[in-house]
Amino acid sequence: MRDRFLEGMSHAAATVNVVTTDGAHGRAGVTVSAMCSVSADPPSLLVCVHHKSRAGESIRDNGVLCVNVLRDDQANISDVFAGRTGTGEDRFTCASWTTGATGAPVLEGALVAFDCRVAKHLRSGSHYIFVADVVEIEQRIGGSPLIYANRAYGTPVPLPHGAPAAGEADPALCVGCFAPLGPFLMPRLLRGFRARRPEARVRLREGDQDRLCAGLDRGEIDLALIYDVALGGRFVTELLAKIPPHVLLPAAHPLAHEAAVSLKSLAHEPMVMLDMAPSGEYLRTLFAEAGVEPTVAIRSPSFEMVRGLVGNGLGYSVLVTKPANAMSYDGAALVARPIAEPVSPGRIALARRPGRVSSPAALAFAEHCRSFFASASMTG
Numbered sequence: 001m002r003d004r005f006l007e008g009m010s011h012a013a014a015t016v017n018v019v020t021t022d023g024a025h026g027r028a029g030v031t032v033s034a035m036c037s038v039s040a041d042p043p044s045l046l047v048c049v050h051h052k053s054r055a056g057e058s059i060r061d062n063g064v065l066c067v068n069v070l071r072d073d074q075a076n077i078s079d080v081f082a083g084r085t086g087t088g089e090d091r092f093t094c095a096s097w098t099t100g101a102t103g104a105p106v107l108e109g110a111l112v113a114f115d116c117r118v119a120k121h122l123r124s125g126s127h128y129i130f131v132a133d134v135v136e137i138e139q140r141i142g143g144s145p146l147i148y149a150n151r152a153y154g155t156p157v158p159l160p161h162g163a164p165a166a167g168e169a170d171p172a173l174c175v176g177c178f179a180p181l182g183p184f185l186m187p188r189l190l191r192g193f194r195a196r197r198p199e200a201r202v203r204l205r206e207g208d209q210d211r212l213c214a215g216l217d218r219g220e221i222d223l224a225l226i227y228d229v230a231l232g233g234r235f236v237t238e239l240l241a242k243i244p245p246h247v248l249l250p251a252a253h254p255l256a257h258e259a260a261v262s263l264k265s266l267a268h269e270p271m272v273m274l275d276m277a278p279s280g281e282y283l284r285t286l287f288a289e290a291g292v293e294p295t296v297a298i299r300s301p302s303f304e305m306v307r308g309l310v311g312n313g314l315g316y317s318v319l320v321t322k323p324a325n326a327m328s329y330d331g332a333a334l335v336a337r338p339i340a341e342p343v344s345p346g347r348i349a350l351a352r353r354p355g356r357v358s359s360p361a362a363l364a365f366a367e368h369c370r371s372f373f374a375s376a377s378m379t380g
Helices: 002-009 054-062 075-081 182-196 209-217 279-290 303-311 360-375
Strands: 017-021 028-032 035-040 043-050 064-069 097-099 105-107 112-124 127-139 147-149 152-154 173-178 202-207 223-227 236-243 246-250 270-274 295-300 317-319 334-338 346-352
Touching: 017 043, 017 054, 017 075, 017 105, 028 043, 028 054, 028 075, 043 054, 043 064, 043 112, 054 064, 054 112, 054 127, 064 105, 064 127, 075 209, 105 112, 152 209, 173 182, 173 209, 173 360, 182 202, 182 360, 202 209, 209 223, 209 346, 223 360, 236 360, 246 303, 270 279, 270 303, 270 317, 295 303, 303 317, 303 334, 346 360
Parallel strands: 173 202, 173 223, 270 295
Antiparallel strands: 017 028, 017 064, 035 043, 043 127, 064 112, 097 105, 112 127, 147 152, 223 346, 236 346, 246 317, 246 334
16 A cells, blocks of 8 residues: 555645754754645745654654745755755755744745645654744745656746647647757757748757756657756767867957967866766866866856856856857956867757657757757857
8 A cells, every 4th residue: 555655645636845944953954755734824834844854853843944945946956955966964065055033944946935834743754844934934036946756857848829729739849958058059040941941830948968958858848859868878968079178268368369278277276167967077077087186166157157157257167168259248358278188079869758749849959959060160
C-alpha cells in the first residue's frame, strides 16, 4: 500500500517550496511539496516535514518558519535543499537570503515568501505537521512557480491569445535557446528562417539549460539550441558549431593588450562567473584542463551583468558568446582575448526529444540552422 500510495501521489502536481527556520535551535532548511493554505482569516499555512529531517526538529523548537515558493528557474535551489546536490555543510550558500520578521531566512528572488510563527504542531506517521500563522509576506512581481509532478520539475504554460481548442494542433514551432546565446543568434536565425518560410509561426523560449531540457522532456519545446554539456544522452542532438571561449577583461587591465591571455596568469585575480547552468560545469572542466583553480569573487546568472561587472573592474570572466559591441550596458569598455592554453570549445547543439516526430517547420528550421552555422562567423 505504501508503494502504491507514493506512486499515486507522484501524479499530484504541487509547488516546490524551501521551508527555512532560524533561532536558538539552529538554522535549517528543506525542500517540501506538502504545503497548502489553512485559512485566510487569519492567514495560516500547513506544512509537512519528514521527522528524520533536521529541519523538522529545528522548526519545532524554534517555533518559526518561512515558506519560500520557488520560481521555475530555481530548480537548483530545490535540489540543494532536497539533498540531491551538495554545497558542503551550509546549504544556504547556494542563494542569497534576507531575514524575515520572525528571524527565519527569506530567499531573495522567491516567487513569494510566507514568514510564519508555528501555532500548532503534531507528529503523524512519518511527518511533522505544522500549522503556522503568517506574519509577513514578500511577493515578487511576475514569474511562474516551479511545479513538481511525475517525479520531475515543470512550469505552468499559459494559453496564448487565440490558442487552439482541445484536440486541435498548434501549428507554431516552439524553439528554445540558452539565454546567453539568444540575443547573439536568434535574431539572425529567425530573420533568415522567415525569408525561407514566411508562413511558419515561431514561438521562442529562453532560459537556462535545465529549464530548456525540461521543456523538451515535456514536449513543450520542439527544438532547442543549447550547449552539448551534461545532457547524458537523453536527447537527440546535432552538433552545429564549436566556439572557442575567451577571457573578458576591463579595457584598463594590464593584460588587455596581450594577443592571448593565459588562465594561469589570472589564477589569483577575482573572477566574475556566469552562473547559469551549464556554464558552471563547462568552466570547471575548462579550468581543470588548464591546470588552474579560479578565484571566484562574484557569481551572476545574467550575461550582461557579468559584462558590466567586468567592465567596472570587479574581475575578469571567461565566456563563450562574444557580442559585436565591446561595451557593457553602462558604457564600460571591454576587451576579449583568446585563451593561451588549449581548452575545449563550447559546443552548440540542436536538441530534440527522442521519438518525437518532427513537423515540416521543425525540419525546415533544423536545415536552416545547419546552413546558418556552416556560413556564419561565431567568434564575433
